[in-house]
Amino acid sequence: MDIAQIYDQFVADHFDEDHFQIYQDARNLALEQIRARIPGGKLGILDLGMGTGEWLLKLGQNFPEAECHGVELSQKMIEQAQRKFAEQKRTVRIFHEDANHFGRHIGSEAMDLITVHFVLNYIDRKRVIAEAFRSVKPGGLFSVASSTHESFSVLHDLAKQFLPAEEIKAQFLIPEDLGELEDDLRNAGFRVAEGVVFRKAVRFEDFDHFYHFAMHSGWLADPIFLKHMSHEQLGMLREFGKTLFPLEDHFQAAIVLAERPK
Ligand SMILES: C[S@@+](CC[C@H](N)C(=O)[O-])C[C@H]1O[C@@H](n2cnc3c(N)ncnc32)[C@H](O)[C@@H]1O
Numbered sequence: 238m239d240i241a242q243i244y245d246q247f248v249a250d251h252f253d254e255d256h257f258q259i260y261q262d263a264r265n266l267a268l269e270q271i272r273a274r275i276p277g278g279k280l281g282i283l284d285l286g287m288g289t290g291e292w293l294l295k296l297g298q299n300f301p302e303a304e305c306h307g308v309e310l311s312q313k314m315i316e317q318a319q320r321k322f323a324e325q326k327r328t329v330r331i332f333h334e335d336a337n338h339f340g341r342h343i344g345s346e347a348m349d350l351i352t353v354h355f356v357l358n359y360i361d362r363k364r365v366i367a368e369a370f371r372s373v374k375p376g377g378l379f380s381v382a383s384s385t386h387e388s389f390s391v392l393h394d395l396a397k398q399f400l401p402a403e404e405i406k407a408q409f410l411i412p413e414d415l416g417e418l419e420d421d422l423r424n425a426g427f428r429v430a431e432g433v434v435f436r437k438a439v440r441f442e443d444f445d446h447f448y449h450f451a452m453h454s455g456w457l458a459d460p461i462f463l464k465h466m467s468h469e470q471l472g473m474l475r476e477f478g479k480t481l482f483p484l485e486d487h488f489q490a491a492i493v494l495a496e497r498p499k
Contacts (some may be wrong), residue, residue, distance in 0.1 A: 240359050241310040244455065249313035252289050252454035257439045259488055264292055265353070266468075267380050268299060270431045270494040271350065272292050274378060278302060280349040282370070285336040285365065286356030290318030290329065291472040296352075297327045305329045308339045308346075311430070312357075338358050340368045345430040348373050355490075366425045380429060382435075382492045384456070385414050389439075391486040415491035427495035435490040444478035456488070 238246075255261055259421055271496065275491070280303040284293050307329050309315050315331060322329050332342050336353070337360050338373030351369045353360075369379045396405050410417040419429045441447040448471075 240319075241312070245313040247452055248455045249289070249317055251449075252314065252451070252455065253291065254358055256456075257437060257488065259437055259490075260291065260355070262419070263382050263490055263492060264295055264394035265294075266433060266435055266492050267352070267354065267382055267494070268295060270433075271296075271378065271380060272299065274430065274494070275300070275350065279304070281347060282306065282350045283339070283343060283348045283352070284308070284360070285339055285351065285353040285369075287318060287329075287331075288314050290321050292319060292352065292354055293318070293329055294325060294327060296350075297325075297329075303343050306332070306343070308332045308334050308336050308342075310335055319439050336365060339365075340372065345370045345371050346377075347376045348377060348467055350378045350380065352380040354380070355384065355464075356408055357381070357383040361480070362410065362412075363421060363425070364484060366421055366427075370425045370497055371428060373497045377497050378380070378413050378430070379422070379497070380493070381418060381422065381495065381496045382490055384409075384417060384488065384490045385412050385418075387414060387489040389456075389488065391484065395481070403453060412491060418491045418493055421439050422493060422495045426497065428498050430496045432491060432493040436494050437488045439483045439486050439488055441482060441486075443482045444475045447478070447484065448485045449481070 260297065275307050277300055278395045279331065280300055282296055282303045283306045287293055287309045291303050291305065293307055297303060309331065315333060336356060351373050353365065373379055391407055415432050415434050422429055441450065
């Protein structure tokens with residue numbers, strides 16, 4: 238099952254539940270960084286992996302004259318976004334496309350602001366950063382938010398009891414930490430204007446709370462391993478889990494605003 242199918246089938250109907258308000262808080266931080274540098278005006282904005290459109294709506298509210306564009310692979314996520322754009326009378330040009338290939342639709346030096354939030358796990362990071370450098374105007378901005386390998390360390394330690402550490406790590410193509418993401422941006426020619434570490438405590442009350450999060454939030458890689466468990470296996474896991482919950486862990490992300498030098 239590919240990532241678009243996973244988002245179509247498991248995540249799209251639940252995405253805006255925004256467990257633990259991770260997205261809401263991260264978006265506010267990214268917006269603060271952008272607002273400190275862009276006062277307003279008729280901007281060209283492109284969001285890669287726009288999901289259900291929450292971030293583009295927020296940008297539209299803050300920059301009402303902006304022309305917004307979104308790239309997204311999951312048809313169901315696009316439908317959720319289109320419904321909200323229509324309700325809020327917001328015009329967004331949507332490309333149903335793999336973000337790795339957004340350059341097929343966007344010219345060189347075309348955008349004032351490109352954003353990619355919580356999508357790096359699914360794309361060729363270096364390629365997309367290079368494409369963003371090409372597509373943003375000189376002096377334009379690139380906002381990147383990504384979870385890092387510092388996230389969910391308690392869950393990862395638990396998973397290591399069942400799977401080799403390398404196998405778990407290989408499922409997450411995200412940066413190690415803020416420093417690695419900033420290095421990737423600098424290597425592509427960007428100047429890092431601001432980078433922050435965003436950390437959020439999470440607490441799973443019981444196994445079913447965790448199961449819902451794992452299946453529907455999109456945060457924990459591929460939920461198929463849970464989906465394919467037999468009723469009996471799930472029962473065993475729930476029984477084993479009784480001793481683990483409530484389980485406290487933390488989410489950690491890097492939120493960076495980069496600028497293409499003039
Ligand atoms: C974790 S969600 C983030 C959504 C949105 N950026 C936000 O912050 O609210 C990841 C999104 O990226 C989309 N996605 C995954 N791989 C993609 C790809 N290769 N190209 C475009 N979108 C992709 C998923 O369908 C999903 O909507």
